[in-house]
Amino acid sequence: MGKLSNQEVLQKLTTRFGEQISIPVEPFGLLTFETGKENISEVLSFLKNDETLKFNYLTDITAVHYPEKELSIAVVYHLHSLSNNVRVRIKVFLESENPQIPTATSLWNGANWMERETYDFFGVNFIGHPDLRRILNVDDMTVFPMRKEYPLEDPNRVDKRDYFFGR
Structure with missing residues (x-):
């Protein structure tokens, strides 16, 4: 059970996908890279099924809202290769108006509830998901609460004045 280095993982990815893998960094030793929504299914499948890499455990799928960016919704995948004891983070940036990305439920059954939660809080539509509906919030809710679209406090409150x- 040998450990792969981040450089070995990145080398295999760039050999296979070339320019489709961008901005590789290693914050705190965790290999992080970006790809496009049109490539994410193929990248995830390659990471899972490659005989050397074996990223067989989907740790998490979530999203982050960056309201100042043009592509403001980042869908983030965390994968773990149990046999190689190495992890990767994959980011896919989407537009905030009707964000859509292919589902990962065909690769990991556990992606089902993770994608439902990401849909529920950020409004990301996972194309091909078998049962994409709200999981934690009420069904008739019309907003996505984790988006940074509203001010945190009422600016008219007088008890918060500096004086x-x-x-």
Whole structure:
């Protein structure tokens, strides 16, 4: 049970996908890279099924909202190769108006609820998902609560004025 290095994983990815893999970094030793939504299914399948890599465990699927960016929704995948004891993070950036990405449920059954949660909180539509509906919020909710679209506090509240705190 040998450990692969991040450089070996990145080398196999760039050999296979070339320019479709971009901005590789290693924050805190975790290999992180970006790809496009049109490539994500193929990249995930390659990482899972490659005889050397064996990223057979999907740790998490989530999203992050960056309201200042043009492609403001980032869908983030965390994969773990149990036999090689190495992890990777994959980011796919989407537009905030009707964000869509292919589902990973064909590769991992556990992706089902992770994608439902990401849909519920960020509004990401996973194309091909067998049962994409809200999982934690009420069904008739019309907003996605983890998006940073609304101010955190009411600007008209008078009890939050600086002069109450000696500023």
